[in-house]
Amino acid sequence: MSSFNILIAEIACPSCGNKSQVRIQFKFGNTWQLKYRVGDIITWGGNDTGSPNLGQVKVYGIIESSTCPFCKKNAIPEEYDILVVNNEITSVTPLVEIQDYLKGNGEFVIL
Numbered sequence: 001m002s003s004f005n006i007l008i009a010e011i012a013c014p015s016c017g018n019k020s021q022v023r024i025q026f027k028f029g030n031t032w033q034l035k036y037r038v039g040d041i042i043t044w045g046g047n048d049t050g051s052p053n054l055g056q057v058k059v060y061g062i063i064e065s066s067t068c069p070f071c072k073k074n075a076i077p078e079e080y081d082i083l084v085v086n087n088e089i090t091s092v093t094p095l096v097e098i099q100d101y102l103k104g105n106g107e108f109v110i111l
């Protein structure tokens with residue numbers, strides 16, 4: 001079984017504009033179904049992906065459901081860049097460049 005962590009975030013629906021709480025899966029830090037929010041510090045020491053001394057990192061994230069609970073359209077972006085600065089999750093934004101991840105280990109990129 002593949003393990004991951006979950007970032008819980010408020011994301012605006014591009015179709016109707018309403019914000020809803022979504023779950024975004026990612027692999028960084030101790031990867032063990034841990035739940036985070038923006039502003040939280042990454043936990044290490046276990047099933048680690050990456051390491052705690054990488055400075056600024058962007059981590060690939062994929063949403064569990066892109067269906068907007070308001071307009072019911074599959075309109076919410078599926079893939080995200082999760083920015084981690086010195087182990088703090090500082091932001092989550094729709095993915096800009098998938099190639100960045102494909103060139104590396106597929107899970108995160110050191111900036």
Ligand SMILES: [Zn+2]
Nearest residue numbers: 013016068071
């Ligand atoms: Zn919507």
